[in-house]
Amino acid sequence: MNLLVRLLSEGQTTAAYIKKRQLGDKHANHVDLFQILSTANSTAYKRLRDVEESTTPEVQDALRKSYLPVLRESEWEEARKITRHRQPVHSHRWVTFVPVAGSDGLTAPDDDSPREKLSAFTDVGHETAVLSVSLTGPPVAEIIENAHCTLPVRGKCLRGCGSCELHEVMGQRSGLVCICEHI
Numbered sequence: 001m002n003l004l005v006r007l008l009s010e011g012q013t014t015a016a017y018i019k020k021r022q023l024g025d026k027h028a029n030h031v032d033l034f035q036i037l038s039t040a041n042s043t044a045y046k047r048l049r050d051v052e053e054s055t056t057p058e059v060q061d062a063l064r065k066s067y068l069p070v071l072r073e074s075e076w077e078e079a080r081k082i083t084r085h086r087q088p089v090h091s092h093r094w095v096t097f098v099p100v101a102g103s104d105g106l107t108a109p110d111d112d113s114p115r116e117k118l119s120a121f122t123d124v125g126h127e128t129a130v131l132s133v134s135l136t137g138p139p140v141a142e143i144i145e146n147a148h149c150t151l152p153v154r155g156k157c158l159r160g161c162g163s164c165e166l167h168e169v170m171g172q173r174s175g176l177v178c179i180c181e182h183i
């Protein structure tokens with residue numbers, strides 16, 4: 001599971017404060033991972049710093065660029081509406097939404113693993129990928145890039161191939177995933 005999702009829903013991050021500061025800035029469409037955690041959760045923040053110190057320059061770069069996209073609740077509901085007449089699917093990974101300030105929220109990658117991680121989006125070259133940092137074990141970051149369909153942001157697949165369909169994920173937590181005819 002993504003610890004960020006819990007921290008955000010419990011108001012244990014600075015996301016609401018950052019959102020307030022971003023008001024009026026039309027280009028502010030995401031919040032940085034390091035900013036969300038900096039003062040709010042010292043253990044998680046320290047873990048990110050440990051990974052940053054001990055990793056390769058490429059991963060370091062991806063980590064520093066990690067973010068969670070800003071989404072309005074209505075955008076999330078629009079995306080969910082698309083899936084209304086489709087069969088919910090099983091998936092180990094999905095995207096979820098957490099309201100943080102009024103009708104604004106953040107969308108975050110989440111997963112069904114019992115292990116707590118910090119997961120966010122990042123850019124690798126021209127592609128969007130998911131970066132995950134485990135809270136235990138060696139301080140490493142895992143970057144997950146998909147060849148085909150993957151996680152949707154703002155209702156759009158991050159790697160659409162033409163046959164993409166949004167689906168709701170079965171389970172206790174609300175989530176969306178994109179599926180194509182190749183998987």
Ligand SMILES: [Zn+2]
Binds near residue numbers: 148161163180181182
């Ligand atoms: Zn495909």
Ligand SMILES: [Zn+2]
Binds near residue numbers: 149159160180
């Ligand atoms: Zn897709």
